[in-house]
Amino acid sequence: MTSPLHLQSNADLHCHSTVSDGTLSPEALAARAVANGVELWALTDHDEVSGQARAMATAQSLGLPYLTGVEISVSFAGKVVHIVGLGFEHDDSALIEGLRQTRGGREQRAKEMAQGLQSVGIKGAFEGALRYVGNPELISRTHFARFLVDAGHCSDVPEVFRRFLTEGKPGYVPHRWAGLGDAVGWITRAGGLALIAHPGRYGFTPTEEYALITEFMAHGGRGIEVVTGSHSLAEMQQYTETALEFSLLASRGSDFHSPEESRCDLGRLSEHLSGRLTPVWSALQERIHWPHGTQP
Ligand code: AMP
Ligand code: MN
Ligand code: MN
Ligand code: MN
Numbered sequence: 001m002t003s004p005l006h007l008q009s010n011a012d013l014h015c016h017s018t019v020s021d022g023t024l025s026p027e028a029l030a031a032r033a034v035a036n037g038v039e040l041w042a043l044t045d046h047d048e049v050s051g052q053a054r055a056m057a058t059a060q061s062l063g064l065p066y067l068t069g070v071e072i073s074v075s076f077a078g079k080v081v082h083i084v085g086l087g088f089e090h091d092d093s094a095l096i097e098g099l100r101q102t103r104g105g106r107e108q109r110a111k112e113m114a115q116g117l118q119s120v121g122i123k124g125a126f127e128g129a130l131r132y133v134g135n136p137e138l139i140s141r142t143h144f145a146r147f148l149v150d151a152g153h154c155s156d157v158p159e160v161f162r163r164f165l166t167e168g169k170p171g172y173v174p175h176r177w178a179g180l181g182d183a184v185g186w187i188t189r190a191g192g193l194a195l196i197a198h199p200g201r202y203g204f205t206p207t208e209e210y211a212l213i214t215e216f217m218a219h220g221g222r223g224i225e226v227v228t229g230s231h232s233l234a235e236m237q238q239y240t241e242t243a244l245e246f247s248l249l250a251s252r253g254s255d256f257h258s259p260e261e262s263r264c265d266l267g268r269l270s271e272h273l274s275g276r277l278t279p280v281w282s283a284l285q286e287r288i289h290w291p292h293g294t295q296p
Contacts, residue, residue: 004039004296005065005281005288008272011040013069013086013280014197014228014253015266018134019043019051020071021142023258026051029266030058036267040281040288042069044084044253047102048138052090056289066289067281070095071197072102072183075176076215077208081196083183083216084225084251086280087287088192095190102178103137110139112173113165117144120170122153141165142257157261180212184219193284195223195251199242200235213246223249223280227271229264230255240274250277 005011016022017029024032026043033041041064043055052068059066070085088095114126128147133139145160154160164171178186184194196216204212213224225231226239227250243250250273256266273279281288290296 004294007275007277007279009039009279009281010037010267011252011279011281012038012254012256012267012269013040013042013067013251014044014071014084014225015042015256016045016071017043017051017055019048020045020135020138021140021257023260026055027058029256030055030062030064032266033059034062034064036265038064038267040065040067042067042086042253044069044071044086046071046138046140047073047099048135049090049096049099050135056090060289060291063291063294065291065294067284067287068192068289070099070187072099072186073177074180074183075178076180076212077204079202079204080177081180081202081212082198083180083187083221084195084197084253085183085187085190085192086195086251087284088187088190090190092186092190095186098178098182098186105175106137106139109173109175110144113141113144113171116170116173117164120164122148122164122171125171141171144171180215181219184216184221188220191287193223193249193280193287194219194221195225195249195280196221197225198228198230198255199224199239200231213242213248217246217248222283223251225253226250226277227252227269227273228255229253229262229269233271236271240277243277249280249283250274251280
């Protein structure tokens with residue numbers, strides 16, 4: 001029997017729940033994915049896989065094919081790059097331990113961010129951000145941004161990032177994330193496949209981007225996000241060519257965080273992958289959790 005998934009399938013392989021910096025639970029996201037016509041789904045919380053069992057169980061009960069997922073922050077060339085992992089064993093102990101280490105220090109960083117914000121007159125940001133946190137080990141800039149908007153300091157989340165939370169701004173504190181080889185290794189040794197997330201977001205020069213891709217592939221990385229909520233149409237076209245040039249598998253995902261904040265809803269990406277690409281799910285057939293009775 002052939003797979004019901006094809007190049008034009010409505011796969012959404014990138015989104016966030018309350019386990020990291022999204023505002024919906026894994027269960028609510030599964031229901032939203034089904035309502036929005038998703039045909040293959042992955043929950044990819046930042047640096048954390050503890051939502052995987054819940055996402056998979058709900059997907060299974062709703063008839064939605066599921067791939068395990070994660071989005072790991074790594075340091076590369078002085079910037080933070082995100083690596084998405086798909087189709088791994090979510091109870092792999094080395095992966096869980098690696099992620100636990102990469103989360104370590106977020107609380108201290110958050111306290112330093114609050115001090116920076118205090119220096120420009122914003123009081124109580126640490127306690128304020130904590131009120132928005134679903135997972136205390138995963139306090140992120142997004143939680144600060146939500147607090148600053150609700151406290152009236154800015155009118156929306158992008159404004160908070162522009163004024164306070166990006167490099168050179170008072171609430172910005174760099175963090176020691178995992179290395180590129182660590183993240184790719186944890187994912188692949190747990191049976192999964194590693195992808196470069198939203199490559200258009202990093203502002204790399206062509207030389208830096210070439211270095212990222214070749215080093216990523218040398219560590220065993222296999223794919224790249226092409227159609228994502230973070231890319232313009234021009235960037236989707238650009239990274240279609242990049243995927244072809246490097247023989248990378250192509251992925252598709254909204255990067256949905258919240259109904260109030262996200263530009264692209266879960267399952268509502270406007271573009272499909274180009275017919276010239278090989279979709280990441282063609283290499284992950286064996287790793288898909290099919291709902292009972294639908295396995296091809
Ligand atoms: P952190 O892991 O604490 O550094 O926070 C990174 C998160 O902040 C990302 O996963 C995004 O959800 C969010 N983010 C980063 N840059 C922006 C931006 N310019 N506007 C809105 N959200 C952003
Ligand atoms: Mn995020
Ligand atoms: Mn990301
Ligand atoms: Mn993301």
